Amino acid sequence: MSAAVISYHPEVSRWEPNARGRLVEAAQELYLERGYDQVTVAEIAQRAGLTERTFFRHFADKREVLFGGARELQEQVAAVIRAAPESATPTELIETALAVSTKAFTENRAQLLRRGQIVAANPELREREVVKGAAMVAAMTTALRERGLPEPAASLTAELGSAVFRIATGRWLADPEPPDLSALIKETLAELKAVAAR
Amino acid sequence: MSAAVISYHPEVSRWEPNARGRLVEAAQELYLERGYDQVTVAEIAQRAGLTERTFFRHFADKREVLFGGARELQEQVAAVIRAAPESATPTELIETALAVSTKAFTENRAQLLRRGQIVAANPELREREVVKGAAMVAAMTTALRERGLPEPAASLTAELGSAVFRIATGRWLADPEPPDLSALIKETLAELKAVAAR
DNA sequence: AGCCGCGATGACAGCCGCTGACATCAACCT
DNA sequence: AGGTTGATGTCAGCGGCTGTCATCGCGGCT
Numbered sequence: 001m002s003a004a005v006i007s008y009h010p011e012v013s014r015w016e017p018n019a020r021g022r023l024v025e026a027a028q029e030l031y032l033e034r035g036y037d038q039v040t041v042a043e044i045a046q047r048a049g050l051t052e053r054t055f056f057r058h059f060a061d062k063r064e065v066l067f068g069g070a071r072e073l074q075e076q077v078a079a080v081i082r083a084a085p086e087s088a089t090p091t092e093l094i095e096t097a098l099a100v101s102t103k104a105f106t107e108n109r110a111q112l113l114r115r116g117q118i119v120a121a122n123p124e125l126r127e128r129e130v131v132k133g134a135a136m137v138a139a140m141t142t143a144l145r146e147r148g149l150p151e152p153a154a155s156l157t158a159e160l161g162s163a164v165f166r167i168a169t170g171r172w173l174a175d176p177e178p179p180d181l182s183a184l185i186k187e188t189l190a191e192l193k194a195v196a197a198r
Numbered sequence: 199m200s201a202a203v204i205s206y207h208p209e210v211s212r213w214e215p216n217a218r219g220r221l222v223e224a225a226q227e228l229y230l231e232r233g234y235d236q237v238t239v240a241e242i243a244q245r246a247g248l249t250e251r252t253f254f255r256h257f258a259d260k261r262e263v264l265f266g267g268a269r270e271l272q273e274q275v276a277a278v279i280r281a282a283p284e285s286a287t288p289t290e291l292i293e294t295a296l297a298v299s300t301k302a303f304t305e306n307r308a309q310l311l312r313r314g315q316i317v318a319a320n321p322e323l324r325e326r327e328v329v330k331g332a333a334m335v336a337a338m339t340t341a342l343r344e345r346g347l348p349e350p351a352a353s354l355t356a357e358l359g360s361a362v363f364r365i366a367t368g369r370w371l372a373d374p375e376p377p378d379l380s381a382l383i384k385e386t387l388a389e390l391k392a393v394a395a396r
Numbered sequence: 397a398g399c400c401g402c403g404a405t406g407a408c409a410g411c412c413g414c415t416g417a418c419a420t421c422a423a424c425c426t
Numbered sequence: 427a428g429g430t431t432g433a434t435g436t437c438a439g440c441g442g443c444t445g446t447c448a449t450c451g452c453g454g455c456t
Contacts, residue, residue, distance in 0.1 A: 397456105398455105398456090399454105399455085399456080400453100400454090400455080400456100401452105401453095401454090401455100402451105402452085402453085402454100403450105403451095403452090404449105404450095404451095405448105405449080405450095406447105406448080406449075407446100407447090407448080407449100408445105408446090408447090408448105409444105409445090409446090410443105410444085410445090411442105411443090411444085411445105412441105412442090412443090412444105413440105413441095413442080413443100414439105414440090414441095414442100415438105415439085415440085416437105416438090416439090416440105417436100417437090417438090418435105418436085418437090419434100419435080419436075419437105420433105420434080420435075420436100421432105421433100421434095421435105422431105422432100422433095423430100423431085423432090424429105424430080424431080424432105425428105425429085425430075425431095426427100426428090426429085426430100
């Protein structure tokens with residue numbers, strides 16, 4: 001509680017803060033500069049002022065450093081589904097769940113484009129993206145089942161939601177004049193209904 | 199062209215035949231016995247009477263040895279979509295495309311269950327399965343676009359088809375008294391339509 | 397004030413997945 | 427007979443990833 005406890009020297013603590021963030025930043029820079037498979041983990045760690053071993057304490061593998069946000073998004077979506085009114089139809093649930101992402105997406109468009117460029121350039125990274133999508137489906141299915149939706153409706157609703165999300169955000173990122181993301185999601189959902197009705 | 203060129207000794211050729219098949223067999227045995235990550239590629243190769251280097255000439259990586267059939271299935275499905283009459287609706291296309299798998303699946307149930315057991319036991323293998331599903335979606339989308347179906351209907355139809363396939367075969371494999379697979383596919387598709395209509 | 401456990405990091409050794417380069421040798425072609 | 431091809435072997439090496447132990451500031455406890 002005494003005053004002036006904090007030294008003004010930046011090295012307040014034993015290490016620089018935000019090691020994880022520095023690793024993400026260094027990895028993205030290097031992946032963009034030279035391509036994912038021309039970068040070693042040791043190089044990433046060095047640019048971040050850390051060691052290779054520490055990289056693997058923060059990220060399960062060399063790919064995961066690009067996919068940190070997926071878990072949070074997944075948890076938010078599941079929470080929204082759980083909180084929706086009991087009367088909501090599957091379609092309404094999808095629309096509500098996907099709405100949670102629009103703000104973060106719209107605010108970070110440049111960052112998402114940069115990341116998308118890195119991921120698109122490498123098959124291993126595209127694989128990991130697919131896997132994250134599947135994890136999202138699983139989380140949505142669980143949340144839907146918890147509110148009483150029986151199988152296979154729960155799985156199907158989750159798959160539909162995931163498909164709409166993937167297609168809508170893909171179009172939104174690809175469009176140089178991006179329309180409103182939530183409107184695009186609604187539109188894509190409507191098109192899906194039209195396809196399924198035939 | 200002379201007669202009796204062939205020695206009766208089993209070693210007709212320089213090597214035992216069907217190296218690829220022996221590798222698949224050895225890998226499945228070992229993965230089942232000890233678990234995927236307790237098996238080295240060198241051990242698989244040794245059981246098959248080959249070297250590690252030869253394993254990697256037949257399979258891109260240690261996982262791929264379990265996913266050989268995916269490419270053929272994908273090609274068959276795409277071919278059926280391309281061959282369907284022009285008048286077919288998206289739903290009919292899905293139903294027709296998925297029908298091609300039922301025979302092979304029904305005939306190889308035991309094999310598929312064994313493989314499923316191995317894959318389910320390991321996250322890396324589950325990832326690869328997800329990736330194969332995504333490749334199927336991509337192939338279906340391409341085939342649908344080639345017959346003139348515009349986007350996003352092509353992507354959506356492919357996603358729906360993939361979802362129905364995954365869910366129907368999952369239920370079929372899980373059921374100890376397996377119903378007719380093609381009937382189950384039709385039923386799942388009908389449930390999907392019901393979900394999407396709400 | 398002194399002690400102690402915790403937690404983030406470093407240092408080091410080692411396994412194994414995977415690749416490139418070159419050698420071998422039966423089968424086949426001409 | 428000689429040249430080509432194609433599947434395999436051999437060997438060396440990189441790099442992703444892990445286990446293990448050491449380091450040492452911090453914060454809490456006594």
